[in-house]
Amino acid sequence: xxxxxxxxxxxxxxxxxxxxxxxxxxxxxxxxxxxxxxxxxxxxxxxxxxxxxxxxxxxxxxxxxxxxxxxxxxxxxxxxxxxxxxxxxxxxxxxxxxxxxxxxxxxxxxxxxxxxxxxxxxxxxxxxxxxxxxxxxxxxxxxxxxxxxxxxxxxxxxxxxxxxxxxxxxxxxxxxxxxxxxxxxxxxxxxxxxxxxxxxxxxxxxxxxxxxxxxxxxxxxxxxxxxxxxxxxxxxxxxxxxxxxxxxxxxxxxxxxxxxxxxxxxxxxxxxxxxxxx
Ligand SMILES: [Zn+2]
Numbered sequence: 001x002x003x004x005x006x007x008x009x010x011x012x013x014x015x016x017x018x019x020x021x022x023x024x025x026x027x028x029x030x031x032x033x034x035x036x037x038x039x040x041x042x043x044x045x046x047x048x049x050x051x052x053x054x055x056x057x058x059x060x061x062x063x064x065x066x067x068x069x070x071x072x073x074x075x076x077x078x079x080x081x082x083x084x085x086x087x088x089x090x091x092x093x094x095x096x097x098x099x100x101x102x103x104x105x106x107x108x109x110x111x112x113x114x115x116x117x118x119x120x121x122x123x124x125x126x127x128x129x130x131x132x133x134x135x136x137x138x139x140x141x142x143x144x145x146x147x148x149x150x151x152x153x154x155x156x157x158x159x160x161x162x163x164x165x166x167x168x169x170x171x172x173x174x175x176x177x178x179x180x181x182x183x184x185x186x187x188x189x190x191x192x193x194x195x196x197x198x199x200x201x202x203x204x205x206x207x208x209x210x211x212x213x214x215x216x217x218x219x220x221x222x223x224x225x226x227x228x229x230x231x232x233x234x235x236x237x238x239x240x241x242x243x244x245x246x247x248x249x250x251x252x253x254x255x256x257x258x259x260x261x262x263x264x265x266x267x268x269x270x271x272x273x274x275x276x277x278x
Contacts, residue, residue, distance in 0.1 A: 002071040004174025005217035013230035014079045015051040025102035029093045033118040055173035072116030079231040081106045155195040163191035181245040183209045190276045191269040244270040
């Protein structure tokens with residue numbers, strides 16, 4: 001599933017190229033998770049001003065309104081000029097493509113085999129349809145609102161184990177399974193440790209590790225676990241350098257102890273029993 005780093009990598013791979021583009025056409029395919037919330041022709045003539053991200057949502061700011069895109073479980077965006085030899089394909093959606101935005105600068109296509117993704121238009125970010133999706137998100141880990149003291153207070157109030165706590169999206173958004181495992185390794189925290197049992201120093205290490213791991217993942221183009229690629233077709237490489245994720249039975253890269261895996265909720269938690277303390 002695309003997580004925050006993959007969505008940010010996607011954003012960076014289209015933002016500069018689509019800014020200023022005028023919308024010439026909108027193609028809709030199969031039903032996605034939520035409806036578009038406007039008639040496709042209502043978007044014609046509008047310009048894309050910028051592309052932002054909040055959690056795992058991409059927000060295309062139009063001159064009027066905002067187009068929210070979620071990649072769901074398996075969604076991938078591509079953005080390309082159509083070569084003149086393929087101009088006859090411009091008004092068709094490819095296999096598993098459910099949305100395309102034809103613009104003066106190229107065509108943005110959403111390919112989503114499992115159709116958990118969505119594209120939703122709203123007149124403003126204050127509309128109920130957007131507020132419902134973005135309103136309850138935890139703080140943005142790479143933004144200024146991911147405040148250490150507030151994070152420490154939230155952790156101290158939670159009796160949940162730290163690994164599912166990170167995945168819940170309430171303490172901080174966008175830390176998916178691969179990144180939660182790597183963050184806890186970097187912070188030296190066992191995944192079953194209760195949030196409220198962490199002392200302030202370990203909370204601070206965790207706070208730093210969240211930023212460091214996500215920033216590193218973005219630098220590496222995200223993780224391509226199944227078929228992620230950015231909007232120019234580039235795969236990510238972070239999965240090749242994980243310290244513990246998907247490495248059960250292999251030696252820890254720091255201490256050579258055997259990396260373990262346990263189930264927490266429905267998810268696998270990979271950790272080093274020597275480097276990560278309860
Ligand atoms: Zn170790």
